Amino acid sequence: MTNDLTTSYERDGYLVLDHALDAGEVGELLEEAVRICRGELGDISGALPAGAADTDDDVLRRFLCVHYPHKLSGVMLDTMRHPAVVSALTTLIGPNVKAMQSMLFIKSEGEPGQAWHQDELFIPTRDRSLTAAWIALDDATVDNGCLWVLPGSHQHGVLYPNREHDDPRYDCTVESYGFPFQDSDAVPVEVKAGSVVVFNGYLLHKSLPNTAGHGYRRALVNHYMSAESLLPWAVPEQGTGMGQADFRDVVLVAGTDPYAYKGLENLRRPRIRPNRDGGCDR
Numbered sequence: 449m450t451n452d453l454t455t456s457y458e459r460d461g462y463l464v465l466d467h468a469l470d471a472g473e474v475g476e477l478l479e480e481a482v483r484i485c486r487g488e489l490g491d492i493s494g495a496l497p498a499g500a501a502d503t504d505d506d507v508l509r510r511f512l513c514v515h516y517p518h519k520l521s522g523v524m525l526d527t528m529r530h531p532a533v534v535s536a537l538t539t540l541i542g543p544n545v546k547a548m549q550s551m552l553f554i555k556s557e558g559e560p561g562q563a564w565h566q567d568e569l570f571i572p573t574r575d576r577s578l579t580a581a582w583i584a585l586d587d588a589t590v591d592n593g594c595l596w597v598l599p600g601s602h603q604h605g606v607l608y609p610n611r612e613h614d615d616p617r618y619d620c621t622v623e624s625y626g627f628p629f630q631d632s633d634a635v636p637v638e639v640k641a642g643s644v645v646v647f648n649g650y651l652l653h654k655s656l657p658n659t660a661g662h663g664y665r666r667a668l669v670n671h672y673m674s675a676e677s678l679l680p681w682a683v684p685e686q687g688t689g690m691g692q693a694d695f696r697d698v699v700l701v702a703g704t705d706p707y708a709y710k711g712l713e714n715l716r717r718p719r720i721r722p723n724r725d726g727g728c729d730r
């Protein structure tokens with residue numbers, strides 16, 4: 449990664465790795481997405497089973513987003529460790545990097561986007577190192593619901609307040625509000641399939657619905673942080689009502705893990721994200 453990219457990342461809170469994945473890699477991920485959505489690679493909590501007569505399009509259109517696809521698919525897991533992405537991450541974060549989340553967005557025409565938010569609200573690192581790699585699996589455009597960002601909104605490390613909303617353009621995830629930026633400051637990040645948008649966990653970002661006439665806006669999003677930081681991420685599935693001191697359902701993608709002595713856990717299971725109704729805990 450060039451010094452120019454590092455400088456622009458520090459200033460803007462995001463950068464684009466153009467064509468980091470080649471057409472073959474993207475094609476393989478798209479085929480894997482169909483297998484995942486058909487349920488061929490394992491259960492997805494909240495998903496209806498696909499019928500034998502369902503076409504791939506029938507099946508894909510039922511999904512807005514599948515959380516934790518790397519737990520179902522070796523292809524998705526390998527992509528978490530993609531050399532072009534990991535090289536950027538070690539430059540931006542440091543030599544020791546772990547991943548804790550993946551999300552496979554399908555977002556066919558008519559499906560909603562996600563309101564303004566900061567990823568660190570959902571995945572709280574202790575050292576503010578949370579970083580996303582948003583991998584476009586289709587050309588992402590304003591029409592089909594690309595990412596929008598508020599450049600520089602990460603800079604002060606402020607987490608803005610959040611609230612429920614009933615804006616039909618967005619899924620049921622809470623929205624950030626009360627921040628000192630206007631919608632007119634927002635920049636669409638249109639990228640070609642295979643390109644990766646890398647962005648800071650404090651960057652305010654959103655996406656709009658897919659209003660293109662026909663087709664998908666698929667993206668694979670992986671989240672990373674410094675392996676040197678604890679990850680006090682709540683694990684409500686355990687039913688304790690308390691967050692964990694250190695979430696250990698992680699994948700080391702570079703360097704060494706100073707907390708390896710604790711071992712790893714399997715805490716999260718693949719699940720769908722509801723598009724409007726129902727809980728939406730990220």
Ligand SMILES: O=C(O)CCC(=O)C(=O)O
Binds near residue numbers: 567595667
């Ligand atoms: O791709 C989208 O529509 C939203 C993605 C997003 O906001 C995120 O990954 O945090």
